[in-house]
Amino acid sequence: MPHFFFNKKVILLLVGMVFLVALISFSLRDRTNATLPEQIIKDTVGVAQSLVAKPANYINGVFNNIDSLLNTYEENKRLKARLEDFAVVQAEATDLKSENNKLRELLDKTESLKAFNPIQATVIARNPDQWEEKIILDKGSSHGVQKNMAVMTAKGLVGKVILVTPFTSEVELLYTNNPNYRVSAMVLGEKEAYGLIEGFDEERNELIMKRIDSSLTVKEGEQVISSGLGGIFPKGVPIGEITEVSTDDFGLTKMAYVKPSADFSILEHVVIAKRTSTVIDGSDGNTTNEDLSNPQKKESEEEAE
Secondary structure, X not given: OHHHHHHHHHHHHHHHHHHHHHHHHHHHOOOOXXXXXXXXXXHHHHHHHHHHHHHHHHHHHHHHHHHHHHHHHHHHHHHHXXXXXXXXXXXXXXXXXXXXXXXXXXXXXXXXXXXXXXXXXXXXXXXXXXXXXXXXXXXOHHHOOOOOOEEEOOOOEEEEEEEEOOOOEEEEEOOOOOOOOEEEEEEEOOOOEEEEEEEEEXXXXXXXXXXXXXXXXXXXXXXXXXXXXXXXXXXXXXXXXXXXXXXXXXXXXXXXXXXXXXXXXXXXXXXXXXXXXXXXXXXXXXXXXXXXXXXXXXXXXXXXX
């Protein structure tokens, strides 16, 4: 009896294996149509996959969007930081370029000062109450600066040193209200005309050139430079351009308004002219009333003496 049950199990196992092999063979055949059981199974599995996939894809998309948003936010922060760094670098480069150009202009100016040793200086202070009158430089007596030395920029004459400490110096600008401040000047016209820069017109914001010989022709647009006759300011330094000419002293002399060459509102780097030759005691900035507007007349008087 046990032997019979054992044979029966073996037979059932063999039949099952044959059926499984046949089913596998039947499934692996190239068929264009699925059987009904296959259709039911595939449709059921497809619907189940669709029900599971849609929420899963939606949740996955939400997480992807959040991750992308976070990445965009971080990238935006990095780009903003780099943009700020770039703006700082660009500003520094622009400032360095501007400073380099100004220093190059000053270098060209120092090469033209034959009788003077140029001393490079930087403006370190400016009194708001005397913005157009005085500036403080970072060079003093320890650097060779002395009182009455001329100060200029690459554009033109600025003023002269009036007070010196070991490490700083105070400069009185051409725009000063000091009635005794004078600069011996010369007009570059058809014929050279001499005169004195004495004060400035506050309404016109221009310098005033006086004591011009009335017999000489002076026109608007002609350039005014330092004559060097006073012994303080070097010869040939640009002062400005004539904008208007009128008569003065009852018609005996002429007066001209001069637009300065130098920009007094923006002063950063300047040159102090240290004279190497013997200093002449002239009227540049002194209280003397000596007339330097007619050098020919002065020479003839000296010869007569």
